[in-house]
Structures are given as structure tokens and as C-alpha cells.
Amino acid sequence: MPPDFSVAGKHVLITGGTGGIGGAFARAFQEAGATVIVADLKAPAPGTLPDAIRFEPLDVCSDEAVEALAARVERLDVLIHCAGRLVRWEEYKPTVFMSILDVHLVGNLRLANAFRGHLKATRGCLINIASMYSYFGAAHVPAYSAAKTAIVSLTKSLAIGFAEDHIRVNAIAPGWIKTEISRGGREDPTFNSKVVARLPNGEWAEPEELAGTALFLASAASNLINGVTIPVDGGYVAS
Numbered sequence: 001m002p003p004d005f006s007v008a009g010k011h012v013l014i015t016g017g018t019g020g021i022g023g024a025f026a027r028a029f030q031e032a033g034a035t036v037i038v039a040d041l042k043a044p045a046p047g048t049l050p051d052a053i054r055f056e057p058l059d060v061c062s063d064e065a066v067e068a069l070a071a072r073v074e075r076l077d078v079l080i081h082c083a084g085r086l087v088r089w090e091e092y093k094p095t096v097f098m099s100i101l102d103v104h105l106v107g108n109l110r111l112a113n114a115f116r117g118h119l120k121a122t123r124g125c126l127i128n129i130a131s132m133y134s135y136f137g138a139a140h141v142p143a144y145s146a147a148k149t150a151i152v153s154l155t156k157s158l159a160i161g162f163a164e165d166h167i168r169v170n171a172i173a174p175g176w177i178k179t180e181i182s183r184g185g186r187e188d189p190t191f192n193s194k195v196v197a198r199l200p201n202g203e204w205a206e207p208e209e210l211a212g213t214a215l216f217l218a219s220a221a222s223n224l225i226n227g228v229t230i231p232v233d234g235g236y237v238a239s
């Protein structure tokens, strides 16, 4: 039998699913035959997502909202935690620091806990979103960097912790992707020129360029991959 790369028929929930990367994942899974729910603070902009994709309003920082969403979702094979934010140069304030950890890191755990039963029932998988800042620090976003480094560790811990339920847990570490969250960096000439100089191909990427890895991690073809973080970065961390 050839490896099975299909995600057709799978049920997929994407937090941050109306954002740049989450939206690209949603479209890719839907086009590949999956049933997709996007959950986000903000509704999809008109025309950005196919009508077949269900939108659920969600604040990933709310235990109650996450639990309520879990109660509304019947079946789940794939959970992707893509919600995220950063606040350039403001994250040294403890309250801001905590709020960033809450979205990325605690939110990740909150979603994993709430949907563990769903994923156990389908022998499903969780895909977390790390970052280039999982590998090095960031003076302008110290909380974001701390959260993204911790997501690598949380991915390993959940992979081990949820293994008894046959749930795989992996992460994608995107490189430099043209979305709203990275706009501040792209529009800062000093920052942007440093990024581009280190990128082997010299270019920021489109969110769609990450989707193949997400589909692969959600498919049976990757059944032996568990607890890893895969850089999808055009060679940035290698250079």
C-alpha cells in the first residue's frame, strides 16, 4: 500500500482560523475534502473563506468559551492552535507578558485538554504553532518568544502525555510569513533587512506555503511522527 496522505473526511478545528495562516490552513483542508471549523475572536472578512467553512466566535483565553465550544463540536480529528498575537516593545510589562503567554501557551493547553476526548475518539492529532523565536530570543517580543519556545516543550509533553489515547502532537515552526501579526516587522526597515539578509531565498513567504506540512502532519502518512517541531522556514534556522 502506498502511504496515505489524504485528509478527506477528517474534521478539523483551527483556532485563529480567520487569520493569515489559520485561514490558509482552513482553505487547504477544505479543498482536500475535510470538514473545517474556524474559531477566532474576529469573524472572517467577506470572501476570504468558502461558505462551507463554519465560523465559531472564540476567545482562546477563556476556559468557559473553550469548554462551550468543545460541547458544540461533535467530532474532531485534527486540532490546530493558530491563534496568536504579539505587542512589539510592550511585553516587558508583566500583565502584557501574561496575556501573550495566555493566548499562545495556556491557550494551547486549554484547547488540548478540552478536545482530548474528541481526539481520543478518532485517534486524532494536535498541531501546534511554534516560531523562529522558538530557537532564539527576541528583544522586541520577549513574551512571544518565551511562549513559542515553551510550545516546543509543551508539544513534546503532550505527545507523551496523550500517547495513551493514541493522539499525536506535533508543531510547525513557520518562518517569516506575510500576515497581520508580522506586519510591524515587515514595515520596520532595519528589522526587515536583517530578516531578508538571513533568508536563503531572500523572501518572506505566503501562508499557503505552510499548508502542505499541516496536511501531512494530519494524515496517516505521518503516523510515526510525534512530539516534533518542524521548521517550515525556507532554510532560515539552517543559515
Ligand SMILES: NC(=O)c1ccc[n+]([C@@H]2O[C@H](COP(=O)([O-])OP(=O)(O)OC[C@H]3O[C@@H](n4cnc5c(N)ncnc54)[C@H](O)[C@@H]3O)[C@@H](O)[C@H]2O)c1
Pocket (backbone or CB within 6 Å): 015, 016, 017, 018, 019, 020, 021, 022, 039, 040, 041, 042, 058, 059, 060, 061, 081, 082, 083, 084, 085, 103, 104, 129, 130, 131, 132, 173, 174, 175, 176, 177, 178, 179, 180, 181, 182
Ligand atoms: N506570520 C508569521 O511570520 C508567523 C511566524 C511564526 C509563527 N506565527 C504564528 O502563526 C500563528 C498564526 O498567526 P498569523 O501569522 O496567521 O497572524 P494573524 O494575525 O493573521 O492571525 C492570528 C489570528 O489569531 C486570532 N486571535 C488572537 N487572539 C485570539 C484569542 N484570544 N482568541 C482567538 N483568536 C485570537 C486573531 O484574531 C487572528 O485572526 C500565530 O501563533 C503566530 O504566532 C506567525
